[in-house]
Amino acid sequence: MSDLVNVTMTVNGTEVSHSIAPRITLADFLRQTLELTGTHTGCEMGVCGACLVILDGRVVHSCLTFAVQASGAAIETVEGLSDRAVIADIQEAFHQRNALQCGFCTPGMLMTAHALLSQSGVPSREDIRDALSGNYCRCTGYEAIVDAIEKVARDRYAGANASAPEEVGA
Amino acid sequence: MSVLTPLDRPNSYIGRSVPRPNAKRLLAGRGRYVTDITLPRMLHVAYVRSPYAHARIVSIDATTAREMPGVRLVATGEDLAKLCAPWIGTMDHFKGMKSPPQLPLPIDKVVWSGQAVVAVVADTRALAEDAAEAVYIEFDELPAVVDIDAARAPDAPVISPELGSNLCFHGKIDTGGVEDVFAGAAHVVEEEFHFGRHTAVTMEPRAIIADYDASEGQLTVHHATQTPYQFQDIYARHYGLPESRVRVIAPDIGGSFGMKLHMYHEDMAVVGLSMMLGRPVKYVADRIESFVSDIHARDHRVRARMAADAEGNILAMDVEDVTGIGAFSAYPRTSVVEGNQVYRLMGAPYTFRNYRADLQVVFQNKVQMSQYRAVGHPVACTVTERLVDMIADKTAQDVFDIRSRNLIPDDAYPCTSPTGYQFEALSHHACLAKLKAMMDYDRLRAEQAELRTKGIHRGIGIATFVEITNPGPAFYGVGGARISSQDGAIIKITPSGDVHCSISVTELGQGTETIIGQIVAEHLGVDSNRIKVMTGDTDTTPHGGATYACRGAGIGGETALQAAKKLKANVLAVAAAILQDEPEKLDIHSGWIVDVATAQQRIELSEIARIAYFRSDTLPPGTQAQLSVAHHYAPQGYPFAFTNGVQACHLELDVETGLVKILKLWVVEDCGRVINPLLVDEQIRGGVVQGLGAAFFEECVYGDSGQLTNGSLADYLVPMAVEMPDIEIGHVETPTLDTQLGAKGVGEAGTAAASAAALNAMNDAMKPFGRTVAQVPMTPARILKALGHI
Structure with missing residues (x-):
């Protein structure tokens, strides 16, 4: 079809190039074209957070982003973060705390948690709940998710201090 | 010497917090939901829906749509009716209930706004939606029946004229003499309660792929459902x-909560569309x-009232429930079960014996209403618990004291409720005492009094509840519905000594596969x-009820337990033959056959399996090793295993804005044997939050013409x-002593009482103003209205 456009972007570290219809959202592009089905769509209007991905370092709703808008960008999905093992401690904390049930919201939750935990300091429970305010979960009631994120924040803080002896006891 | 607990035995998993092995896949983004599945040559369907709540279909013109790019089929109600037999959502044990026949797509009229009318199948969903926009349907709008009173008026338009009225079901319960009890009672309280419509809002919407292979006459349906066997039966019979x-294969399911066990028109249509095309057809509902x-x-x-004597001893309840269910009763479980449980669960935790209730289940031009998590429980619980608080007010008693006075004593079991429910053993008083201690109740009350002097208005509300779990055939089977109350398991030992269990209870994220693994591990x-x-595949698991009504742990778990014991006996028989010993003197610990007396390891399970599978020639003559077993279990004894508990809600009300800060919830719950505390607690938390959603936020708001006005996640x-x-x-x-496992259900307990506790807390917060509220959700506007501010 003549109205296809070419998009090239880096997804999970690999450059991809496809001819797509311009109306395809980034979410559909990731899920259907690239078969990266870890990213989910729950509302397709930017409310539920199941479709969150990282675009050039920022967490964005892939359902509100056209794939063509991501042309030239670097995208990272839950599959990429898993492969790079940068969220392994978050995933482990979610697993141990049972901070997921059906798991459909979980990739989006992990994106939000990853962004929050990439900032310095230990967020309060209120900070964590506030950060999760764009992620809808129907199963858990959220407390386990807050607990898991809080645990990783504390562990990372303790680990950072342990590896920086000059700060111990400060 | 330290005291050994049951958890100190080898392979003791029951009672342990074991994380879910299958959750790791979901955490890595490797879940496989129906929405994720793509099959070769798969097509996609979009539906053209009715913009009217009630209208005659005059004509359908799909000429343009059929010519559009990628379109493979445009099908109407008449096309699908040639393949699909109609269904009627009634059950025999609801005497006199009626409901009209339903088809995948309607032929001559639509009965709710949003009803699918025409199916458009195309190469992609986007192309199907493009073509759907080009389908022209001429409607002749009819008066919409929306309000439950208007629906029952003598001159109301009748949605299904062949039924004679808009009344689906009329039920009455009367233990007799209730009027006299009320006439002679020292205290009578009454209230009119309103419970809004809300909906499941599962994260994954409904999703289905039907794949009909004409060469084999084989239908494979990938279906996001909690009850695959029920749908296997339905698709087979109706097509x-x-x-x-x-x-029917139910892979990872993105939430269900009862919503995904009903027959939906679009889903039934997808099966027919696949049969017409001979190709896989996928439907995923958008939000x-x-x-x-x-x-x-x-x-x-x-509308309900409660009578009590001068001391606050409850004497009787009198209840009238009217519930709107949409234009027909849902299939195959009916839309009467909700109301039936409302009017049978009223007052269930309490000792009073006099009860009268009237239930009217009403048709209206709205989408179907049917079973969702905690079916009927929140309504019965809220009404009962609010009236109990009103009796407490009348008699100047504390909310704990009024309940202590009236709850069925913990040593009074077995006993029967005025509505006929049989209680094996409940623990209301133990739960109440535990809750009071947990929440530091006296301190909270002192703090509340102090804060009130500063203009801060906090409320404390409690709600006791019972929950129906582990249902036997009395639930659906006796009514003629082909919905099983039994489950089946096949457990086999692999040649290397691993264990494979396929079972009919299903996994929705609540942890079914985990607890079944725990039970099998411990008992094998x-x-x-x-x-x-x-789980979740009708071709590879035995037929069973699957997951509904909190039966997975209690019934599925018992099935696994009995199957594991059967398999263990088989293993020990082979082991005894090999070891030339007696089976009774052998046991299995951590995959080793051991001496019962000494726990000394004799032979590894993998070695038994190796011999049985590859060197059967070395077994004693006549030995046929049975290292796979199939076993079914159907509940007997009590018709249901009732659970019980009590919840407390602590909130702060801003009386200027009507906004509420929910400060804390406490739950004490008795679900019998706890198999996995981690999973049980998360079931309760998730359930509570769904109850709080109903209490404060969630409502499907309809306009006068039957239009849903807030059907998006933004609204x-x-x-x-x-x-x-x-x-x-x-x-x-x-x-429960009905099973060896002793487990009851827990999935709905949180939802059952959370909104009741919240409503009581809200009324407690409003007490200084002499105002009350009896409607959920308790939106800020409704609170301000209750306070007299607007």
């Missing part, structure tokens, strides 16, 4: 296919479609990491992390 040629086609829940107006005597549990409010409190949970364990 005239042999049951053996219908396979707006979910709001207008998923079942809604509740929708009750309850192997490490749980050597067990694989498979329909769901509980989010920032509004939800931490929830503290305690347990009392009263195992």
